Amino acid sequence: MTVKGLAGEIKAAKVRKTPVWVRDGGPKGAGQLVAKIASKGASFYYDHVTSAGKRDRIPLGPYSEKTQEGYLTLEQARAKAGEHAAIYRTITKDVRLHLDQQRINHERALERQKAEREKANAGSLGALLDAYVDHLRTAEKPSSKDVASFFRIHVAEPFPDLVSRPANGLGKRDFTPLFDRMQAAGLGRALGKVRSALHAAYNMALKSEKAGREAFRVFHVEVNPIAGIDTYKELSVPGERVLTIKELRTYLRGIDALTNPVMRLAMLLQIYLGGQRPAQLFRVTAADVDMDRNTITQYDGKGKRQHPRAHVLPLTPKTRQWVEELLALNTDAPGIFSTDGRSTIWPETASSVAHAIGAGAYRLGDIRRTVETEMGRLKISKDMKAQLLSHGLGDIQTRHYDKYAYLDEKTDALTKWEKYLDTIMAGDNIIPIAG
Numbered sequence: 001m002t003v004k005g006l007a008g009e010i011k012a013a014k015v016r017k018t019p020v021w022v023r024d025g026g027p028k029g030a031g032q033l034v035a036k037i038a039s040k041g042a043s044f045y046y047d048h049v050t051s052a053g054k055r056d057r058i059p060l061g062p063y064s065e066k067t068q069e070g071y072l073t074l075e076q077a078r079a080k081a082g083e084h085a086a087i088y089r090t091i092t093k094d095v096r097l098h099l100d101q102q103r104i105n106h107e108r109a110l111e112r113q114k115a116e117r118e119k120a121n122a123g124s125l126g127a128l129l130d131a132y133v134d135h136l137r138t139a140e141k142p143s144s145k146d147v148a149s150f151f152r153i154h155v156a157e158p159f160p161d162l163v164s165r166p167a168n169g170l171g172k173r174d175f176t177p178l179f180d181r182m183q184a185a186g187l188g189r190a191l192g193k194v195r196s197a198l199h200a201a202y203n204m205a206l207k208s209e210k211a212g213r214e215a216f217r218v219f220h221v222e223v224n225p226i227a228g229i230d231t232y233k234e235l236s237v238p239g240e241r242v243l244t245i246k247e248l249r250t251y252l253r254g255i256d257a258l259t260n261p262v263m264r265l266a267m268l269l270q271i272y273l274g275g276q277r278p279a280q281l282f283r284v285t286a287a288d289v290d291m292d293r294n295t296i297t298q299y300d301g302k303g304k305r306q307h308p309r310a311h312v313l314p315l316t317p318k319t320r321q322w323v324e325e326l327l328a329l330n331t332d333a334p335g336i337f338s339t340d341g342r343s344t345i346w347p348e349t350a351s352s353v354a355h356a357i358g359a360g361a362y363r364l365g366d367i368r369r370t371v372e373t374e375m376g377r378l379k380i381s382k383d384m385k386a387q388l389l390s391h392g393l394g395d396i397q398t399r400h401y402d403k404y405a406y407l408d409e410k411t412d413a414l415t416k417w418e419k420y421l422d423t424i425m426a427g428d429n430i431i432p433i434a435g
Helices: 003-016 074-090 095-120 125-138 144-156 160-164 172-184 188-206 214-219 245-256 261-272 317-329 347-357 364-377 382-389 396-401 407-426
Strands: 020-023 032-038 041-049 055-062 295-300 309-314
Touching: 003 020, 003 032, 003 041, 032 074, 041 074, 055 074, 055 095, 074 095, 125 144, 125 160, 125 188, 125 214, 144 160, 144 172, 144 188, 144 347, 160 172, 172 188, 188 214, 245 261, 245 347, 245 364, 245 407, 261 317, 261 347, 261 364, 261 407, 309 407, 317 407, 347 364, 364 382, 364 407, 382 407
Parallel strands: none
Antiparallel strands: 020 032, 032 041, 041 055, 295 309
16 A cells, blocks of 8 residues: 555545455465555555454554644554554454453453542541431431541540541551550540541441442442441440439529529429430421320430330429420520520530539439439339330331330329429438338
8 A cells, every 4th residue: 555546546536336345465364454446535444364264354543644633643553453463363263252351351451540530539437427417317317416526526526637638548556545545534425426437437438339329339348347346335334323302403403593594494304304304305296296195205216216216294383384385485496495596405405404413423314214213213113214205116017016105104193293393392301211
């Protein structure tokens, strides 16, 4: 082939309108460059015979007399055909299959490189913690607010360098200073919660192939570094602190003396309604209060429940009055327990109030334990206490079949409990009689 010859063939093809094939020649036994000449121009091919004895013409590209992108000059076409001929002579006669495999290998290499780059640039620990909090919010888990706060106070703020690093590049030693800091400060309970939340966040990313966890795949986590860290069980031993009658009296009077009306009523209802979980009680809205039926409904979303369980409690005349006051104070608020009209009371705030009233001697969790203990002294049965405090009601029978709310029995128990608390508040010289 020559440039002049190709030009002549193309001109002739415009007249005859029938394609012709032109060969470039060359040594035998290695295939050769050929060109298909048509009225619109020429295209190059590498022509050879495969190991099966079949002719195969591999497209090389369209012809151009001058160099331009997407086209081959005659010289470039000969060079490319020569590369194919080298494969034919030294590797395999099935050149097309070889080239296809090369292309596949190249694509796979690019994919590996991309995956490695993504892994190297994987999301930070801070992004993983944010994703986990978002997951809890989407699932309407009551713990989302507490987890976000714990991450901010105990992880992000004291360890900004840690949260900026890729989550998949961290090991258990990277978290040691975090837990050492909390342990040194005596934050055993909070430490257990932070560890649990970190462990859950990493597990989400570790098992991101599951439906609903697509947002965690970007982190490319292959190991959960928190799994190798001690659970600090000694710091999470169930509390045993129960208030004495004198402490309980001081606590009740301290609540009654609070100047913020919403906080005062919230704390009173928490204990008078049987030591309810603040995280559940303080989410109650006006829609959860039924004055016709004289009930208040909380939603227990603890654990792995997909849908929170309704926890219905009756209102005594006194607790009804307090709820009515809260409804009047928060007509436009997101819930009846709002001190600013924009958000509801945070459980940690209530815990701080209880801690302050007791001068640091006990916390809000001790109040709930005290309620359960004192109800036992009043001969309120274990089953009824479970109904009042929403304990262990996740069995099959309770979840699906036993829809009776035990309102009459609950009313009797809460009325007895209310009189008991009133007696304690009455004065230092009055000792309540159980039963």
